[in-house]
Amino acid sequence: MTTTPTPSRTPYRSALHPTRAGFPGLLRAEWTKFRTVRAWPLVLAVAAAVTVVISQLGAAGSSFGGGPEVTVGPDGTVVTDAFHFTHRPLTGDGSLTARVTGLRSADGRDIEPWAKAGLMVKRSLDPGAPYAAVMTTPEHGVRMQWNFTHDTAGDGGGTAAWLRLTRSGDRLTGYESGDGRTWHRITEVRLDGLPRTVQVGLFVATPAHQVLRRSFGGTTEVFGGGSVTAAFDGPALRGTSTGAGWTSTDVGGPVPNGPTPADAEPGRTRVSATGTHTLTGRGDVAPDESLGDPVQMSFQGVFVGVLFMVALGALFVTSEYKRGLIRTTFTATPSRTRVLAAKTLVVTAVTFAVSLPATALSFTLAQSRLRTNGYRPPAFPDLSLLDTPALRAVVGSAALLSLVAVLALAVGVLLRTSAGAIAAVVVLVVLPQILAFALPLPAAHWLLRLTPAAAFAIQQGVTYYPQVEHNCLPESGCYPMTPWGGLSVLAAYAGLALLLAAWRLRGRDA
Template sequence: MTTPTTPANPPAPAVTPYRSQLASARAGFPQLLRAEWTKLRTVSRWGATLLAAVVVTVLVSLLSAYSGSSSFSGNRSAPPVGPDGTVVSDNFPFVHQPLTGDGSITARVSPFTGREGSIAPWAKAGIMIKESTKPGAPYVAAMITQGHGVRLQSNFTHDIAGGATNDDEPHWLRLTRSGDELTAYESADGKDWNKVGTAKLTGLPRTAQAGLFVATPGQVRVERQFGSTSVGSEPAEVTASFDHLTVDGGQGGWLQDDIGEVLPEGSEETQGATEKSTEKSGTWTLTGSGDIGPFTPETDLTQQSLSGAQIGLIPLAALGVLFITAEYRRGMIRTTLTASPRRGRVLAAKAVVLAGAAFVAGLVAAVLSFLLSEPALREKAPNPLFHPEAALTDGPVLQAVVGTAVLLAAVAVLALAAGALLRNTAAAITLIVILLVLPVLLLSGLPLDTANWVMKLTPLAGFAVQRTLPEYAHTDDICLPEDGCYPQGPWTGLAVLCAYAALALGLAIWRLRRRDV
């Protein structure tokens, strides 16, 4: 019988390598998000900071709406309303005659002459086919302007650019009607014609009014010095002559009407028109003021109702900084990075959680600020007709409210990145406040061009998303930084702030990966 032998060195039993359950739990990005969310919601003072951001934003907005003197000026009568419901300026001298059915009007328009030789760039003179002489009635106009060449404008808000004009030479214009379509042409000599464009007036009656007009916005003077800005205006007046005038399809003689209000000479208002219309040997000479175009309110009520966000961002900036510097101060960052060695993902998870919480808090704050403040601001307006009621579901309002929440979330992420880079709570919070609050205090003391560049290129640009007033290329409104007027579009401004936040976060991730804890 053979006895089995035992090997001198038996093989060791297989052992499963130990893996930290903590590291395994946090290996994936969803697990990192859960861990960072747990940190945020379990620290009571951080939740209190989110609540403080909401309360501060709403309270500051309410104080701005209810306290202080009204920022509105003037006591205007009921404004005319255009075909699409937009409040408009429609004030000018109109020499016209009925045009029945299809037809055309042609005229040669002389260069402008103005009071004391000063002529506004959007002074305009030309030919028009208008539904009626009622202010706000639909129209199409072919015109020359002082500083913007030939234009085809219709229904106050639509504008098509034509060719350039010579300020020393007359220019020919023609406007033809074919049903509801009206087409404008221009010519330097009355022989070679170029098409400017076509506009459609749906529902234009068979008999409309075809004629001549002249108008010019008022002269505006802006004087700026540190701490104050003075804006003054006075009526302007221009003269233009019309000859070689023909109307194909016209009926009857020429009529003279004043469209809109006529203001006394020297009035401080610029919404009316003063005019003189004379005819000699077939040449009409029109002198007038006023304007034809969209009316832009002086104050953006929605933007003002959200003004508390400029102060409400401070608690969120503090939270963003503390969300990372608290871990450094207590030494917890070593535990976090040991459990999750991929440092970039840790900071990215913090940014996502913080941005989500800040967005929700910002959205609540913006909704409450608008609903509570906007009605109070409307009541302070001398004529609410210039400031129609706005609903939360209106496109521009929704853009401003949601955009404010995105803005606050971006500020929180920017603050997080600053905290990760500086690792000093006080220094990081101070930096964010300097970037976003200090420029607001300094804008009124800067030259206008410099102030506009500050609003374009700094994180302050993000507040442009709160502006809801429409902007038109064919108007010459005064855009002052202290009035909350931004030189760029709403989403462009917000994109600038988000770019700062993304760049700072990327830099913070890069530094975190390359230095010791």
């Protein structure tokens, strides 16, 4: 019996020149696919336009004004500088030593974790003037703080401690002791431009009580007054003092969500027969984090632009599966991981190239509108596009949009359907943002740490200081992670999805 031999299949040979049949040629082929499908460049253009327009509309709907005058610290930061101060002038070098006891709430409420009582050297009694202070707090131990934004922890804890603050020229050094004999240096700081005569003394302050209520209907914060009391045993001042004795002053400055200096209950100082000074007062000495974030307000359109990037990234691969063209692609290039790499690079490049000018334009136009609506110095910095918070937010927002498209591309490879891939990425990136506005704050913070929505932290322009107790509300533009840390969560999701997509491509048919 004669059998007809089966003809052998001729392996695929690329007609391209060898230098173009490799990865550069594959990149060109994927770029050609992108630009020749008219819908994809159109989606990209619409995404950029929507990002700019929505950001402009969001800025137009925000306004600031009618509040009290702000206090500005030595470095230009808006600060709270309101406290009860029992002080004397100190000329030249010297030191102040005292034992702080009995730190407690004076109004019967729970004491605030960052209530403080201690020793201070201040350039003058003007709110916002440079200072250095060593203090004890109820839950954060002994601290040395200076010029509002700087904070260093001591070695000890508790509310009873001997404290010492020394001056040598423009250098201030804080010390702590458990027994008044053995002293431990906390840190030394330099306050440039200190005059020869400064004010040195005892102080108390406490932030206002806050009660937070959150529900799907909205968020409310209730602020109540608060005052704190502490006793200072045997304050000993060494050095030249031109004053006849101690003077008590309520250093005045606007307190966020608190009474004005004129309406606030005045502080008081009582001196016992043994020389113990008992101070009662309110207010705070810290950065003011109650204002808005005009940098984050400039990128409200990015949230909507994400939806277009999700669709673009998913369709760039799922449309080939739907029409069966992916088989042709894999026949022309048998290395499927190289195909995935080429698609990823093309999507990354085109989305970032379009997103970067869109976010830059969004910031520039939105900042102009916000300044018109009251977000002006001194309460808010006049940021240019090249200032660090603005530049980071502009570039980071463009990277966010690009990474979302890459994540959608990888999920599209895994699911092979447009609807499924788009829905999955929207649930991962967009839904956590919406839920975070209504969930209890701890749950909202965990959600914004563990999901790709953490990447929106890159838009934060306000510095949140650890020595300030505040409710970090997502709806106010505050995120629990640092800006670059949040963006790295999205990058990790995109990278993991790409690895799974490459593994899946190698293990199943097209």
